[in-house]
Amino acid sequence: MSFVNTRWIMTLIIGYIIMLIRLLSADISLEDQLANIGVSFHDKLFELIDESHLDNKDVWKRANLDRKHFSKIQCDQNYHPKKKTVMALCIALKLDLEQSRDLLARADWAFSPSSKVDLIVQKVIIDKQYDIMQLNVTLFKYTNEILGV
Numbered sequence: 094m095s096f097v098n099t100r101w102i103m104t105l106i107i108g109y110i111i112m113l114i115r116l117l118s119a120d121i122s123l124e125d126q127l128a129n130i131g132v133s134f135h136d137k138l139f140e141l142i143d144e145s146h147l148d149n150k151d152v153w154k155r156a157n158l159d160r161k162h163f164s165k166i167q168c169d170q171n172y173h174p175k176k177k178t179v180m181a182l183c184i185a186l187k188l189d190l191e192q193s194r195d196l197l198a199r200a201d202w203a204f205s206p207s208s209k210v211d212l213i214v215q216k217v218i219i220d221k222q223y224d225i226m227q228l229n230v231t232l233f234k235y236t237n238e239i240l241g242v
Contacts, residue, residue, distance in 0.1 A: 104190055104219060112194075134179075134199040135170045141186050141196070155185035157225045157241025176202040180214050181240040187223045190215060209236045 132140070142152055153163035158181060166172050174182075179200045183193040193215075197203055204211040210232060217228050229239040 108191065108194055131199065133170065134174070134196070135166070135172065137196060137199050138166070138182060141188065141192070145186050147186070152182070152185050155223075155225060156181040157229070157239075158182075159242055162242075174200055176200075177210070177238075177240050180210075181225060183218065184214070184223050184225050184228060184240065187221070188218065190218050193218055210238055214240070 131137075142149065145152075147155075149163065149167065150160075153160060156163075156178075158178065162178070166174060166178075176197070179197050179202055180193070183196055186192075188196065194204065204215055206212070213232055213235060214228070217223070217231075222228070225240060229241070232239050
Protein backbone atom coordinates (compact mmCIF):
# COMPACT_ATOMS: atom_id res chain seq x y z
CA MET A 94 0.00 0.00 0.00
CA SER A 95 1.56 3.24 -1.12
CA PHE A 96 0.05 5.42 1.61
CA VAL A 97 1.72 3.49 4.42
CA ASN A 98 5.13 4.83 5.38
CA THR A 99 7.65 4.18 8.11
CA ARG A 100 6.67 7.24 10.16
CA TRP A 101 3.05 6.16 10.22
CA ILE A 102 3.94 2.59 11.26
CA MET A 103 6.21 3.83 14.06
CA THR A 104 3.53 6.22 15.31
CA LEU A 105 1.00 3.39 15.35
CA ILE A 106 3.36 1.03 17.20
CA ILE A 107 4.28 3.65 19.78
CA GLY A 108 0.60 4.41 20.36
CA TYR A 109 -0.18 0.75 20.99
CA ILE A 110 2.80 0.38 23.33
CA ILE A 111 1.69 3.38 25.38
CA MET A 112 -1.84 1.98 25.54
CA LEU A 113 -0.56 -1.43 26.71
CA ILE A 114 1.64 0.14 29.38
CA ARG A 115 -1.36 2.03 30.73
CA LEU A 116 -3.51 -1.12 30.72
CA LEU A 117 -0.88 -3.27 32.41
CA SER A 118 -0.23 -0.90 35.28
CA ALA A 119 -1.05 -3.23 38.19
CA ASP A 120 0.10 -0.84 40.91
CA ILE A 121 -3.17 1.09 40.88
CA SER A 122 -6.17 -0.33 42.73
CA LEU A 123 -9.59 -0.51 41.15
CA GLU A 124 -10.88 2.05 43.64
CA ASP A 125 -8.12 4.49 42.65
CA GLN A 126 -8.82 3.95 38.96
CA LEU A 127 -12.55 4.55 39.43
CA ALA A 128 -11.88 7.62 41.59
CA ASN A 129 -9.71 9.06 38.79
CA ILE A 130 -11.97 8.23 35.87
CA GLY A 131 -11.32 10.42 32.85
CA VAL A 132 -13.65 12.98 31.35
CA SER A 133 -16.41 11.78 29.04
CA PHE A 134 -16.40 11.98 25.25
CA HIS A 135 -18.89 14.87 25.45
CA ASP A 136 -16.81 16.88 27.92
CA LYS A 137 -13.55 16.24 26.08
CA LEU A 138 -15.07 17.19 22.72
CA PHE A 139 -16.32 20.53 23.96
CA GLU A 140 -13.05 21.16 25.80
CA LEU A 141 -11.23 20.63 22.49
CA ILE A 142 -13.69 22.91 20.70
CA ASP A 143 -13.05 25.64 23.28
CA GLU A 144 -9.27 25.19 22.91
CA SER A 145 -9.57 25.45 19.12
CA HIS A 146 -11.35 28.82 19.36
CA LEU A 147 -13.90 27.63 16.81
CA ASP A 148 -17.60 28.13 17.24
CA ASN A 149 -19.90 25.12 17.07
CA LYS A 150 -21.15 26.02 13.60
CA ASP A 151 -17.61 25.96 12.22
CA VAL A 152 -16.99 22.57 13.81
CA TRP A 153 -20.09 20.83 12.47
CA LYS A 154 -19.55 22.30 9.02
CA ARG A 155 -15.87 21.31 8.96
CA ALA A 156 -16.85 17.81 10.13
CA ASN A 157 -19.43 17.51 7.33
CA LEU A 158 -22.19 16.99 9.92
CA ASP A 159 -25.62 18.55 9.86
CA ARG A 160 -26.72 20.98 12.56
CA LYS A 161 -29.31 18.57 13.96
CA HIS A 162 -26.77 15.79 14.45
CA PHE A 163 -24.28 18.13 16.11
CA SER A 164 -27.03 19.49 18.34
CA LYS A 165 -27.81 15.96 19.47
CA ILE A 166 -24.15 15.44 20.40
CA GLN A 167 -24.12 18.78 22.21
CA CYS A 168 -27.37 18.32 24.16
CA ASP A 169 -27.11 14.64 25.13
CA GLN A 170 -24.13 14.05 27.41
CA ASN A 171 -24.66 10.27 27.11
CA TYR A 172 -24.88 10.26 23.30
CA HIS A 173 -22.72 7.54 21.76
CA PRO A 174 -21.56 8.75 18.33
CA LYS A 175 -20.64 6.49 15.46
CA LYS A 176 -16.96 5.96 14.85
CA LYS A 177 -17.05 7.89 11.57
CA THR A 178 -18.65 10.84 13.36
CA VAL A 179 -15.80 10.94 15.87
CA MET A 180 -13.22 10.69 13.10
CA ALA A 181 -14.93 13.56 11.26
CA LEU A 182 -14.77 15.66 14.43
CA CYS A 183 -11.06 14.85 14.77
CA ILE A 184 -10.52 16.17 11.25
CA ALA A 185 -12.64 19.27 11.90
CA LEU A 186 -10.68 20.10 15.05
CA LYS A 187 -7.34 19.34 13.36
CA LEU A 188 -6.34 16.95 16.13
CA ASP A 189 -3.03 15.14 16.01
CA LEU A 190 -2.92 11.33 16.07
CA GLU A 191 -2.66 11.02 19.86
CA GLN A 192 -5.53 13.45 20.45
CA SER A 193 -7.60 11.59 17.85
CA ARG A 194 -6.93 8.24 19.52
CA ASP A 195 -7.90 9.77 22.85
CA LEU A 196 -11.18 11.21 21.57
CA LEU A 197 -12.05 7.94 19.83
CA ALA A 198 -11.31 5.99 23.02
CA ARG A 199 -13.58 8.27 25.05
CA ALA A 200 -16.39 7.30 22.65
CA ASP A 201 -15.43 3.59 23.02
CA TRP A 202 -13.78 3.39 19.59
CA ALA A 203 -10.24 2.86 18.29
CA PHE A 204 -8.43 2.96 14.99
CA SER A 205 -8.20 -0.52 13.50
CA PRO A 206 -5.09 -1.62 11.60
CA SER A 207 -7.35 -3.79 9.43
CA SER A 208 -9.72 -1.03 8.28
CA LYS A 209 -8.99 0.89 5.08
CA VAL A 210 -11.09 3.81 6.34
CA ASP A 211 -9.12 3.95 9.59
CA LEU A 212 -5.76 3.69 7.81
CA ILE A 213 -6.66 6.48 5.40
CA VAL A 214 -7.95 8.75 8.19
CA GLN A 215 -4.80 8.14 10.25
CA LYS A 216 -2.61 8.94 7.26
CA VAL A 217 -4.48 12.22 6.69
CA ILE A 218 -4.08 13.13 10.36
CA ILE A 219 -0.37 12.31 10.38
CA ASP A 220 0.13 14.37 7.22
CA LYS A 221 -1.99 17.21 8.68
CA GLN A 222 -4.26 17.26 5.61
CA TYR A 223 -7.49 18.29 7.35
CA ASP A 224 -9.71 18.97 4.31
CA ILE A 225 -12.72 16.70 4.89
CA MET A 226 -13.92 17.01 1.31
CA GLN A 227 -10.58 15.84 -0.08
CA LEU A 228 -10.50 13.08 2.54
CA ASN A 229 -13.97 11.97 1.48
CA VAL A 230 -12.85 11.83 -2.17
CA THR A 231 -9.98 9.55 -1.15
CA LEU A 232 -12.18 7.44 1.13
CA PHE A 233 -14.79 7.02 -1.58
CA LYS A 234 -12.14 6.06 -4.12
CA TYR A 235 -10.75 3.25 -1.94
CA THR A 236 -13.76 2.22 0.18
CA ASN A 237 -16.98 3.75 -1.24
CA GLU A 238 -17.50 5.35 2.18
CA ILE A 239 -17.29 8.93 3.47
CA LEU A 240 -17.16 10.73 6.81
CA GLY A 241 -19.86 13.05 8.07
CA VAL A 242 -23.45 13.17 6.90
